[in-house]
Amino acid sequence: xxxxxxxxxxxxxxxxxxxxxxxxxxxxxxxxxxxxxxxxxxxxxxxxxxxxxxxxxxxxxxxxxxxxxxxxxxxxxxxxxxxxxxxxxxxxxxxxxxxxxxxxxxxxxxxxxxxxxxxxxxxxxxxxxxxxxxxxxxxxxxxxxxxxxxxxxxxxxxxxxxxxxxxxxxxxxxxxxxxxxxxxxxxxxxxxxxxxxxxxxxxxx
Amino acid sequence: xxxxxxxxxxxxxxxxxxxxxxxxxxxxxxxxxxxxxxxxxxxxxxxxxxxxxxxxxxxxxxxxxxxxxxxxxxxxxxxxxxxxxxxxxxxxxxxxxxxxxxxxxxxxxxxxxxxxxxxxxxxxxxxxxxxxxxxxxxxxxxxxxxxxxxxxxxxxxxxxxxxxxxxxxxxxxxxxxxxxxxxxxxxxxxxxxxxxxxxxxxxxx
DNA sequence: GGAAAACCTATACCTTGGTATAGGCTCGTC
DNA sequence: GACGAGCCTATACCAAGGTATAGGTTTTCC
Numbered sequence: 001x002x003x004x005x006x007x008x009x010x011x012x013x014x015x016x017x018x019x020x021x022x023x024x025x026x027x028x029x030x031x032x033x034x035x036x037x038x039x040x041x042x043x044x045x046x047x048x049x050x051x052x053x054x055x056x057x058x059x060x061x062x063x064x065x066x067x068x069x070x071x072x073x074x075x076x077x078x079x080x081x082x083x084x085x086x087x088x089x090x091x092x093x094x095x096x097x098x099x100x101x102x103x104x105x106x107x108x109x110x111x112x113x114x115x116x117x118x119x120x121x122x123x124x125x126x127x128x129x130x131x132x133x134x135x136x137x138x139x140x141x142x143x144x145x146x147x148x149x150x151x152x153x154x155x156x157x158x159x160x161x162x163x164x165x166x167x168x169x170x171x172x173x174x175x176x177x178x179x180x181x182x183x184x185x186x187x188x189x190x191x192x193x194x195x196x197x198x199x200x201x202x203x204x205x
Numbered sequence: 206x207x208x209x210x211x212x213x214x215x216x217x218x219x220x221x222x223x224x225x226x227x228x229x230x231x232x233x234x235x236x237x238x239x240x241x242x243x244x245x246x247x248x249x250x251x252x253x254x255x256x257x258x259x260x261x262x263x264x265x266x267x268x269x270x271x272x273x274x275x276x277x278x279x280x281x282x283x284x285x286x287x288x289x290x291x292x293x294x295x296x297x298x299x300x301x302x303x304x305x306x307x308x309x310x311x312x313x314x315x316x317x318x319x320x321x322x323x324x325x326x327x328x329x330x331x332x333x334x335x336x337x338x339x340x341x342x343x344x345x346x347x348x349x350x351x352x353x354x355x356x357x358x359x360x361x362x363x364x365x366x367x368x369x370x371x372x373x374x375x376x377x378x379x380x381x382x383x384x385x386x387x388x389x390x391x392x393x394x395x396x397x398x399x400x401x402x403x404x405x406x407x408x409x410x
Numbered sequence: 411g412g413a414a415a416a417c418c419t420a421t422a423c424c425t426t427g428g429t430a431t432a433g434g435c436t437c438g439t440c
Numbered sequence: 441g442a443c444g445a446g447c448c449t450a451t452a453c454c455a456a457g458g459t460a461t462a463g464g465t466t467t468t469c470c
Contacts, residue, residue, distance in 0.1 A: 087295045091306045094299035101296045156393025172448055188361025193398045377418055
């Protein structure tokens with residue numbers, strides 16, 4: 001399980017140690033931070049992670065940190081633990097996408113289950129992001145004209161229609177189109193359509 | 206706003222009346238039910254809805270009802286209200302997809318906001334479902350062979366490859382393919398690919 | 411037994427897509 | 441001023457896609 005990591009943000013040293021022991025007992029790697037500050041200053045490990053976060057922390061609160069993280073599409077999932085949580089707090093956390101919100105005392109297994117769910121979600125998210133960034137990279141290697149042609153092809157337009165749209169000859173379109181297929185590593189139009197959809201509005205005409 | 210409806214499940218008559226008045230005051234249509242039983246027995250209106258649900262109800266609990274509803278992909282979104290909610294309850298509800306979980310006393314505006322959010326989500330969900338069911342209907346009108354061809358076309362295979370896959374002549378594939386485009390109302394291969402993806406694994410080969 | 415539906419095939423013909431090769435133009439950079 | 445990148449075009453040729461028309465077989469169902 002060294003390909004996954006739990007990021008623990010907890011100010012109470014005894015609690016911190018107990019949670020570290022718990023996580024390590026099932027083979028998880030743990031990095032602990034006593035405050036949001038130190039968590040943010042530390043480099044993010046480049047493996048599937050999930051954050052275990054006390055709601056009440058010195059300085060910035062756990063909920064604020066979650067909101068900050070949510071701005072980054074690559075941010076790891078968050079699991080909250082708290083001593084004195086209330087319903088409003090938990091609802092806010094869950095609405096913002098938290099995996100779990102546990103009140104102390106909680107059962108060890110509940111936390112471990114949540115951690116596994118969080119790691120699994122991060123794995124999926126990281127894979128999706130890696131795919132997408134490869135795709136984006138290839139898309140950026142297209143010239144502006146090629147990008148236009150890609151969008152129109154993905155929209156289902158025929159070469160002659162594209163030629164009319166762009167006011168160029170049909171053969172020019174064919175050349176661009178061939179370049180697009182090559183640069184995007186698309187083996188069929190179906191491939192290209194799916195790539196365009198993943199890239200989203202960036203490819204829309 | 207008669208194109209939307211709030212389904213209120215609440216056993217306390219005074220509370221029920223207060224909530225009805227609140228919803229009606231902003232022009233919402235309301236149908237009230239004193240128990241889960243009566244809610245389930247009533248026909249579901251065929252317009253965007255959302256359910257406002259007391260967690261604690263005689264007979265089946267609100268959380269149980271939510272779980273039942275979740276089995277139906279067309280089920281309306283749920284908003285919980287409760288007098289004595291705890292954190293575990295709210296987390297469970299939110300994990301199961303609830304829009305909001307409000308503890309009494311709550312601000313009227315908070316409930317109205319949640320209702321609007323719920324109705325909006327149901328509108329989107331209903332539109333998506335209507336699209337999909339039209340698509341499914343057309344897909345079902347295909348003969349088995351045509352479905353196979355559709356899957357292979359959407360996978361990006363060429364006619365001659367499809368012919369080899371199915372061990373028929375290429376011309377046969379062309380005929381089936383033409384039928385598929387016609388029956389599915391696809392104006393381009395790009396169209397067909399997107400339809401196949403929406404239909405999901407049903408079209409996979 | 412006969413009608414209908416699904417499936418397969420073929421000929422003939424036309425449209426669309428794709429590539430190789432080759433050349434011209436413009437603009438910005440070194 | 442030379443160079444490269446991006447863009448546009450053309451000829452020629454070949455591969456793939458699409459349609460109309462027509463006819464065949466098998467299976468199913470009344």
